[in-house]
Structures are given as C-alpha cells and as structure tokens.
Amino acid sequence: xxxxxxxxxxxxxxxxxxxxxxxxxxxxxxxxxxxxxxxxxxxxxxxxxxxxxxxxxxxxxxxxxxxxxxxxxxxxxxxxxxxxxxxxxxxxxxxxxxxxxxxxxxxxxxxxxxxxxxxxxxxxxxxxxxxxxxxxxxxxxxxxxxxxxxxxxxxxxxxxxxxxxxxxxxxxxxxxxxxxxxxxxxxxxxxxxxxxxxxxxxxxxxxxxxxxxxxxxxxxxxxxxxxxxxxxxxxxxxxxxxxxxxxxxxxxxxxxxxxxxxxxxxxxxxxxxxxxxxxxxxxxxxxxxxxxxxxxxxxxxxxxxxxxxxxxxxxxxxxxxxxxxxxxxxxxxxxxxxxxxxxxxxxxxxxxxxxxxxxxxxxxxxxxxxxxxxxxxxxxxxxxxxxxxxxxxxxxxxxxxxxxxxxxxxxxxxxxxxxxxxxxxxxxxxxxxxxxxxxxxxxxxxxxxxxxxxxxxxxxxxxxxxxxxxxxxxxxxx
Ligand SMILES: [Zn+2]
Numbered sequence: 001x002x003x004x005x006x007x008x009x010x011x012x013x014x015x016x017x018x019x020x021x022x023x024x025x026x027x028x029x030x031x032x033x034x035x036x037x038x039x040x041x042x043x044x045x046x047x048x049x050x051x052x053x054x055x056x057x058x059x060x061x062x063x064x065x066x067x068x069x070x071x072x073x074x075x076x077x078x079x080x081x082x083x084x085x086x087x088x089x090x091x092x093x094x095x096x097x098x099x100x101x102x103x104x105x106x107x108x109x110x111x112x113x114x115x116x117x118x119x120x121x122x123x124x125x126x127x128x129x130x131x132x133x134x135x136x137x138x139x140x141x142x143x144x145x146x147x148x149x150x151x152x153x154x155x156x157x158x159x160x161x162x163x164x165x166x167x168x169x170x171x172x173x174x175x176x177x178x179x180x181x182x183x184x185x186x187x188x189x190x191x192x193x194x195x196x197x198x199x200x201x202x203x204x205x206x207x208x209x210x211x212x213x214x215x216x217x218x219x220x221x222x223x224x225x226x227x228x229x230x231x232x233x234x235x236x237x238x239x240x241x242x243x244x245x246x247x248x249x250x251x252x253x254x255x256x257x258x259x260x261x262x263x264x265x266x267x268x269x270x271x272x273x274x275x276x277x278x279x280x281x282x283x284x285x286x287x288x289x290x291x292x293x294x295x296x297x298x299x300x301x302x303x304x305x306x307x308x309x310x311x312x313x314x315x316x317x318x319x320x321x322x323x324x325x326x327x328x329x330x331x332x333x334x335x336x337x338x339x340x341x342x343x344x345x346x347x348x349x350x351x352x353x354x355x356x357x358x359x360x361x362x363x364x365x366x367x368x369x370x371x372x373x374x375x376x377x378x379x380x381x382x383x384x385x386x387x388x389x390x391x392x393x394x395x396x397x398x399x400x401x402x403x404x405x406x407x408x409x410x411x412x413x414x415x416x417x418x419x420x421x422x423x424x425x426x427x428x429x430x431x432x433x434x435x436x437x438x439x440x441x442x443x444x445x446x447x448x449x450x451x452x453x454x455x456x457x458x459x460x461x462x463x464x465x466x467x468x469x470x471x472x473x474x475x476x477x478x
Contacts, residue, residue: 003187028233028357028359031182031235032186033185033186034186034234040061040241040350040351041241043212045210048210051333056365060357060360065370069086071241071343084390088120088311090311118145118147122352124378125183129150137184139156147150172265196337196338233360240350241351244337245324254330256291267333273318275317294320295476304404307390360399372392376392377393
C-alpha cells in the first residue's frame with residue numbers, strides 16, 4: 001500500500017543521505033603510497049629538495065611522525081599497511097625466531113617468504129582486493145609474499161637491481177590500464193643503504209638526498225604525463241630515520257656474557273636474547289647493569305608505550321642501546337656508521353610524511369601523527385572497511401580537504417585482544433559518525449512525513465504514483 005511504499009522510499013533516501021556526502025567522489029579514491037627507505041624527517045632540509053617542497057606547497061606535510069618500536073624496516077613497513085603495532089602484526093624485527101613455529105625469519109635468507117610470519121595480520125592490498133578492487137606493488141616489502149593465500153593483483157618480485165624509473169613506469173602502467181588499480185605501492189632502498197654506510201652526519205649524504213629528490217621529480221613528471229597528478233592521492237613517507245654511530249660507542253656482549261648461555265636472535269640496537277634452558281637468571285643478572293648505555297628488560301617489563309610484549313616472537317630478554325650506541329656480540333663483527341631501531345620517541349628515528357592529491361589540503365602543515373594512523377587514512381581514501389588496527393582516523397582527518405567522517409564503524413583495537421584497554425578515540429570516532437547518520441536520517445524521515453501528511457490533507461483522492469514522483473525526485477537529485 002501507499003504507506004509502506006512511502007516508508008520504503010524514505011528509507012532509501014535516508015540511506016543515500018548517510019552514504020553520499022560522507023565518502024569521497026569515486027574519482028578521488030585512488031592512492032599511490034611511496035616509501036624511500038630510511039628517509040629521516042629532516043633530510044628535507046639537509047640540501048635543497050625542490051621536488052619534495054613542491055609536494056609540500058601544493059599538498060600536506062606532517063613534521064613529526066612517530067613510527068613504531070622497534071624502528072626497523074620490516075616491522076614499520078608492515079605497520080604502514082596494517083595500522084598495527086609490531087606485537088599485533090607479528091613482524092617484530094628484521095631478524096626473528098618463532099618458538100611455536102620453531103622457525104627463524106631473517107632478511108639475509110629467503111625465509112622472509114614463509115607466509116606464516118605474515119599472517120597474524122592482513123595487509124591493505126588484500127582487504128582492497130576483497131572489496132573488489134585491484135592493487136599493484138613495486139617492490140614494497142611483503143608484497144611478493146603469499147599472505148592468506150593472496151598476492152597483490154600486480155606485483156614485482158623483489159630485485160634490488162630494478163631501477164626506480166622502471167618501478168615508476170610499472171606503477172603508471174597499472175594505474176592507466178583497462179582495469180586500473182586503485183592502490184599502488186612503490187618502494188626504493190635509499191637513502192637507507194647509503195645512510196648505513198656513510199652515517200647520516202656525513203657530508204656525502206647531501207648528494208644521496210639530492211638524488212632521491214630527482215627521483216621524486218621523475219615520479220611527478222610521469223604522473224603529470226599520464227594525467228594522474230591531479231586525480232590520484234600521492235603519499236610519500238618512510239619507515240624510519242637514521243642516527244650516527246661511532247666505533248667509540250660499541251657495547252660488546254662478549255665482555256659480559258658467556259656465549260654458550262644464550263642465542264642472540266637480533267643484534268643491534270635492540271638485542272633480542274634467548275637464554276638457554278636454566279640460564280635465564282644468570283644471563284639477566286650479568287647484563288642488567290653491564291653497561292651505562294644499555295637498558296635491559298625482562299619481556300614482561302618492556303615499557304607499555306612500546307606495545308612490544310604480547311608476541312611469542314619477542315624474546316625473554318631485550319637489551320636496548322642508547323641512541324648512537326651499537327651492540328655487537330664481538331668487536332670483530334660487522335659495524336655500520338648509521339643505524340636505526342632505537343626508541344621510537346627519538347626524533348632521529350622519525351620518517352618524513354607528505355601527501356598531495358584531490359583529497360588533501362593545499363599547503364597545510366601538521367605537527368604530528370602516528371604511523372599507525374596512516375592505515376585508517378588509506379582505508380578512508382580507498383573507501384574500504386578497515387580491519388582492526390591501532391591507529392586513529394580522527395587524528396589525521398585534518399589533512400583532508402573536507403571533513404568526511406566514515407559511516408562504517410571501526411572495529412575493536414587489536415591491543416584489546418591482549419587484554420589492554422580499548423583506546424577511547426575509537427569510540428569517539430564511531431559515535432561521531434553514528435550521531436551524524438542518525439540525525440540526518442531522522443530529519444529526512446520527519447520531513448518526508450510532514451510533506452506526505454500535507455499532501456493527504458490537500459488532496460481528497462491522492463494519486464500515489466504522481467505523488468511519489470513529485471516528492472522523491474527533487475530529493476533524490478538534491
Ligand atoms: Zn628501512
């Protein structure tokens with residue numbers, strides 16, 4: 001009958017009103033995420049970086065990004081695409097041992113391709129593809145690993161000899177193909193490689209940064225040529241910074257520990273120590289006050305702010321070096337002049353963050369964010385539902401052109417799974433979007449019924465079809 005049809009129409013209208021103004025235009029739902037490994041936030045000012053500054057001028061810039069502990073490459077790359085702390089996504093270091101799987105993970109070996117290490121989380125390319133979209137990845141860590149039985153729709157098997165230009169060309173090909181990707185992930189190894197070898201304080205780092213700026217210039221040029229510059233959202237960031245080390249600041253474990261009493265799983269600047277059976281107390285006591293620049297924690301005493309406790313791959317004892325100090329088992333082991341992995345509160349560990357595109361504000365600088373916040377931002381830009389994560393969309397919403405809260409409520413924090421307290425921000429975020437939705441919906445329903453009753457009063461024999469057309473169409477087009 002007429003009433004039920006009108007109720008149905010109001011329901012559809014209310015739904016449209018909830019959904020349409022709160023999400024981005026489909027043309028704006030494309031993201032290219034670029035990472036230059038080990039690009040410390042202040043490298044932007046080390047030498048002239050005109051291309052980075054061009055992005056900042058016409059886009060957004062976040063001065064301080066707090067990345068996650070430990071400030072190593074693989075843990076942070078997985079955070080960027082999952083929004084999770086290391087204890088929750090399971091990639092707790094570049095070198096790990098999982099006592100349950102009885103397997104090791106190391107960048108020096110092919111075992112990073114073991115799916116089991118990656119499957120405590122679901123990276124964004126998989127969620128994007130499950131939502132019916134396609135993704136493309138050029139060497140982004142983890143994108144050539146089969147995770148939950150999937151790869152990115154398009155990806156390049158890791159090969160460090162493939163040039164930056166070739167990686168860019170591939171990404172552009174995927175964005176402009178007949179079935180274009182909506183998510184691209186692009187990785188480059190420098191300035192991390194050179195930062196380790198030269199040390200970030202070396203004057204020779206100047207040309208390395210200039211070279212990265214030229215590479216960004218190539219990317220911008222090619223995006224413009226492909227008519228993508230103004231239509232896709234480009235985010236340029238990194239996994240961590242770098243600090244200067246010195247041969248005068250070495251902590252040699254052999255001076256304090258018997259080699260036969262423990263296994264060194266990860267070396268510096270966070271030594272992950274697995275004591276042999278029955279040797280825990282001996283190892284801990286020997287190391288606890290060994291060196292003034294080394295802080296030693298039993299697993300359960302690791303500071304809460306690092307969110308680095310609740311995972312089997314975190315070893316029973318960790319020893320964390322002060323900034324600029326280098327842990328070696330023996331002085332004859334390899335030593336590098338630049339290092340990272342230290343406390344994530346240290347500014348020198350922080351990466352840069354810039355973005356440009358239709359969704360982002362123009363010439364806007366923000367003081368700080370957490371690297372876990374990138375994930376909900378990406379999900380918003382791609383219009384996909386986020387998996388449980390440790391970030392906050394609310395914290396980075398001001399980077400966007402228009403305040404566009406999502407209607408899809410965020411799920412619980414994964415720290416909750418480990419018995420921590422659910423962060424408050426999530427609830428605020430949910431209730432804000434929910435409140436707007438309910439208010440708009442209620443107003444529409446009320447307005448609809450007022451118009452409906454007026455019509456009933458004014459017309460003796462209401463013609464149902466005419467009336468619906470008359471009422472529904474202007475509203476639908478509004
Ligand atoms: Zn790195």
